[in-house]
Amino acid sequence: MSLDMVRNEVLLSVRDLSVAAEGEGGALRPILDRISFDLAPRQILSVIGESGSGKTVLARTIASWLSAPLTVTGGEVLFRGRDLLADPAHARSLAGREIAYVGGNPAGALDPTMTVGAQLVEKLRAxxxxxxxxxxxxxxxxxxxxxxxxxxxxxxxxxxFQYSGGMMQRAMIVDALISDPALLIADNITQPLDVTVAAQILKLMRELNAEFSTAILFICSSLPVACDASDEVMVLHQGRVVERQAPAALVTRPGHGYTRALIAELPTLWQGGPEGRDERQKRDQRAIMSVNGVSKAYETRGKSGKALVQAVRDVTFDVFPGDNFGIVGESGCGKSSLMRLLTGLERPDGGTILFEGENVGAASPARLRELRRKFQLVLQDPYGSLPPQSAIGAILEEPLKIHRIGTAAERRERARAVMSEVGLPADIYESLPTGLSAGQRQRLNVARAMILEPRLLIMDETLSALDQTEQGKLLDLFERLQAQHGFTYIFISHDMTMVRQVCSRIAVMYLGETVEVAPSERLFFEPGHPYTRALLSAAPTLEPRRYRPEDCLLDGEPPSPIDLPPGCAFASRCPSVTTRCRAENPALRTRGRQALAACFLVPDPSVTSDEPMEQSDV
Known part of the structure; x- marks a missing residue:
């Protein structure tokens, strides 16, 4: 059967679907307004829109996962011609078999008392x-x-619990795919993933689509990802479909003002960037945080006994006052383990982390508490990082109480002032955080970190759960706060577009090591390590690419951090590997203009190979 014939067989038909949220007194607030579209086998339809546009509500309605206070107020959802809304029992029988759903928040989705494999086998055999x-x-x-x-x-x-966040997301994708469904509803599945894994997931999704004639409804918050993933893109705005076109036509000839606004606000990789920050930075300043030869291993127990996971290996860099320093890399590269060391949540096995000249790893618990007034952490999860039973005002006042700062009246005044600074309305002070959007929750997390007036803010994937509109608003907020308070930022992220937009210097991590450190402009236009080029080739963008995925994207798996091979850990995936790479592990070496790379292929011709590396270069 030809592809056109397959696609003529409509699998899913949504007709005039309307959904509303029931409020106090039974009043209904529209969420979706007369949504209509068809989806055929072997077709991938992306749904794009800002947070609150109704994307996830649409996905959950089709998957028969809608719950109070949301209710369907009209329309049909026809699967192979049968209305799922009119026959809930039939809809439930299809869930997990013919219709699979996977979301972008894997936390808590699997039973913690069973192995991941046992749960996948149980699902498939059911x-x-x-x-x-x-x-x-x-x-x-x-x-x-x-x-x-x-x-x-x-x-x-x-x-x-032994899986990282990125690995858990991939496990949930396997859970959805394992039954070979006819319809896969993928709700923001790539948003929490690093760029190379996301690119591989999109490739896998297209292969599944072609091999099994699977229809895919791809809910997405990134327009470049939506265009790369699908045959057509449907744009939602305020619960309505405002446009549906093929990706190329949508980008070159957008028909609706909202679509044009989405395209206009997209950050770029190779146009613009944090101009002037490299030049403004004064290298004669004392580093606010200095990381020197830091390593960390974790003991794990396997079938053959105890083993060590080499999570962080000999990491070295400096962060200067007023800097925006980025740390990027794939899931599992050691970013989050490094974050725990930088913040004193764990102590390194080797090396030192100096904050304003004081060794964080050697500080007593009492001294570490005092130091934490000066550096604060803002985490990734906008939902799990806030106590749901505490009022917003109480959440903000808690750090002041812990450090015994101010009277009750002074703490309340300070909390309200910080709320105003981050753009949270004053009338939610006594409210619980359950009613806040993801963007508002992250503003609250930032306010909680700011209230102690720290000098350094460490952002661990703080924006990865937000859509591009909310990300843009938070980045504007960070820039304004930095101008007002002189904060120094460390951005830990897998989002190359975000770090390009805000970071003056960037460190690239691979399998626990820093393989490149460079100013933003140098790293994006002249990357010194093949792994950096792979990250850039996979980054979602509507711009013409400087690095082609077919030339740079990685094959195979990273080596196990338990059983590291000799030589360069990247050798098994590098397109330019040499015999020397398999025998020796290259150290970071200068390649001029404050840039370093751990690669034998890119020595600076102006220096000898054994020139000592100066701390100011790192």
């Missing part, structure tokens, strides 16, 4: 009882490997 346990295991391991979970056969036997 929907396909004719498959033997051995066949189910083989398929689960094959899919875990396909979504680039390292050492898939070993990870099959691990528990959810």
């Amino acid at each position: 929907v396909r009882p004719e498959i033997t346990p051995a066949e189910a295991k083989d398929k689960a391991i094959r899919l875990l490997s396909a979504v680039r979970i390292p050492a898939a056969e070993r990870r099959f036997h691990e528990y959810p």
